[in-house]
Amino acid sequence: MLQQRTRRRCEGTAMGAIILDLRPGLGIGPFSLGMPISEAFAQIEQQPNIYDVVHVKYYDEEPLKMDIVISFPDHGFHLRFDPWSQRLRLIEIYDVKRLQMRYSTSLIGGPATLATFVAVYALFGPTYPGVYDRERGVYTLFYPGLSFAFPIPSQYTECCHNGGVELPLEFPDGTTPVTCRVSIYDSSSGKKVGVGSLMDKASAPPLPPGSIYMEEVHVKLGEELYFTVGTQHIPFGASPQDVWTELGRPCGIHQKQVDQMVIHSASDLRPRTTLCGDYFYNYFTRGLDILFDGQTHKIKKFVLHTNYPGHADFNSYIKCNFVIYGSDSVGGSFQEVHNSKQRAITPSTKWEQVKEILGDCGRAAIQTQGSASNPFGSTLVYGYQNIAFEVMKNGYIATITLFQS
Template sequence: MLQQKPLRRCEGTSMGVIVLDLRPGLGIGPFSLGMPIWKAFVQIEQQPDIYDVVHVKYFDEDPLKMDIVISFPDHGFHLRFDPCSQRLRLIEIFDVKRLQMRYATSLIGGPSTPATFVAMYAVFGPTFPGIYDNDRGVYTLFYPGLSFAFPIPSQYTNCCHNGEAELPLEFPDGTTPVTCRVCIYDSSTSRKVGVGSLMNKASVPPLPAGSLYMEEVYVKLGEELWFSVGGQHIPFGASPQDVWTDLGRPDGIHQKQVDQMVIHSATDPRPKTTLCGDYFYNYFARGFDILFDGQTHKIKKFVLHTNYPGHADFNTYIKCNFVIYGASHQDMNSSKTSITPGSKWEQVKEILGDCGRAAIQTQGSASNPFGSTFVYGYQNVAFEVMKNGHISTVTLFQSV
């Protein structure tokens, strides 16, 4: 089921046509190819008067199967994010009349500037012949990191001989086609990206060397986290000073109000309503939290987030690219016994075994419209699982 979540809805009419700078192969306006989805939301939140109606679309049953799409229906364009890396791979303008683009000193699109074939050819210059899709009746013209799709009326399909056409394309009656779709994509490869199956050829630009985004975080259950890029080892029992030194200043610090799971511990002598003195270091930009004991000031838990759409915490954290190994930690290269953000619950059970019934976790229907999740506990680790079988959070601890 394709889910569509309105991020914001304002009453009244559309704000009208906006003008965004077009950067072939790089992006449009404030949106850059390769940017993480959370940065796109930051841009949206900073300009609420412009991006007043925003839809988030994703495939609820299998969120890794299709793009996560941020859509601006009033402005006629989509941002398509790779579902695994959650980085922007393709910008798709589907209604050129609703969005005006600025390239150098030229304006493209909008209600008064038709984006015709001849006009685009004049702005961007000569290029190689494009591709004609006979089934769709669409001719696509390509430039580095940029493509324009033009619908061809059936009576003029003979203008596209052997799938190509003479450039600039004009019909015998003196008219020229108007683009129906514009795609902006990474130009570091020679791939041609357009409508239909060609849309799937858009890939995310490579990350710069040393980037911490999607850094693999190796988990040694009951012992430590190991960060693959920086090389830091953060063990249970480490102090706030240790963490601050190795990982830098946290993005947030907050006190844990109530330990909701303490009621399940038969050996814990504390009254079940006691306020908890423990506190979190939140590393939102790295996808995890660290919980410190309020008395000893030592690490007692790590919480790793997958940032799946359809979860109440979506876009609060980036995706933590963790790797958890099963019973044996000797073979650090074995993918068959590892649990990652892409693992589903059935795969976890194959690796760790059945753990019995789940605890039900919900934040209430008012604050969590996505419903409850299921928490399964093992020695040293607990998994919060969504209804679609994907893992939303992983909590690491040392079993007593």
């Protein structure tokens, strides 16, 4: 099922046309191709009077099969994020009359400036003949990192056949088509992106060398994490000073709430309080929480986040790109584990596949995120030696907690 979450306009807020700078091959306004979805939400939150109605659409049953889309219906455009990397791959203006775009010092689109074929050609200059989609009746004109789609009336379709179009396109009656869609995409791969199947060709631009975004984090169960880009090793028992040295300053620090599952431990007779002495280091940009023992100040747990939409923590963390191998590989070096033919558990692995790799673990505990008003419902927590999985209703992993049994 395609899910849609809406942020509603506050009463009294006026809907008006906005002007955004158009940057072919780069982005529009504050939104840049390749940006993580969390950065896009941050831009939206900084300008609530402009982006006051926002729809977030995703496929909740199979979240990796379709884009995550942030749509602005008042302004006629939306942002398409790759579902795996959660980076912006395509910007589409689907209602050009609702959005005025500024290119250099000129305006195009919006209610006052029609984006006709002649106007587009005059503003952006000469280019090669475009592509006519006979099935959709749409002619697409391409520039580097930018395309314009024009609907062609049925009586003039012969004007667009066989690549014999004279530019700028004008019909025999002296009229010129008006664009129905503008696409902004990365042009570094040389692909042309437009409507229909051409839309799928858009991809996020390459990450800069040395970027830690979505770096692989190899998990050695019961022992340590290994960060493959920075080559840091963070073992259980490390101190806060060790972590600061390897990963830098945390994004946040907060004290841990008492574990509600501790009631199931017959050996723990301590009185219950709201807070305990343990504390977390939050690395939101790495999708990672590190729990320290409040008395020894040593690492006792790691929590890795997948940042799937449909979970209560969505958009709180960047996705952690972890790689976990079966328990029988524990004890070897990371290189030995990596070179083995074992199946790995990653953020894309579904729960049924996890059970095939690690075996069945029995009944699950139900987790409600501490609030009956949580719109996403409860999740299930399954435990194995040294690792616990929080699983969403669609079978995908929400978080992984690592500990030493």
